[in-house]
Amino acid sequence: MSTKKQKKTKKVIIDCMDCKSQSDCCKFGAWIDLEEAKKVISLGIKGDFFHLEKDKDFPSGYKVGTSYEDEKCGFLDSDGLCRIHKVDYTFKPETCKEFPYENNRIAPIAKVLCTLHKSRLKKNKSKRNKK
Numbered sequence: 001m002s003t004k005k006q007k008k009t010k011k012v013i014i015d016c017m018d019c020k021s022q023s024d025c026c027k028f029g030a031w032i033d034l035e036e037a038k039k040v041i042s043l044g045i046k047g048d049f050f051h052l053e054k055d056k057d058f059p060s061g062y063k064v065g066t067s068y069e070d071e072k073c074g075f076l077d078s079d080g081l082c083r084i085h086k087v088d089y090t091f092k093p094e095t096c097k098e099f100p101y102e103n104n105r106i107a108p109i110a111k112v113l114c115t116l117h118k119s120r121l122k123k124n125k126s127k128r129n130k131k
Helices: 034-042 083-087 094-098 115-130
Strands: 031-033 050-054 062-065
Touching: 031 034, 031 094, 034 062
Parallel strands: none
Antiparallel strands: 031 062, 050 062
């Protein structure tokens, strides 16, 4: 039996409605479940899917990308808003709805893509540097 105390991490709350540039998190697209992609395709929404891959972490066992390599999401409209979200939020992929979280924790890529998370990291760093 281990006597080490486990470090508790404070849950970070990110409210996307506070973000002034809400499409920043869509700069590189997302991985979504194949079944979700099929539903989006059935709606006839303009956009493309790429890179079908097996992945046991997705409900169907397969994932597809919403962008080609490191390009922006193929479902972003010219106004920077999600075409899927505009048509019907219920069809928006779960990974997109959950971002910047992944498995109930801040996703590693949030440091790059999430404007609110990056600003918090900078504030925390500057506070530590002042001490």
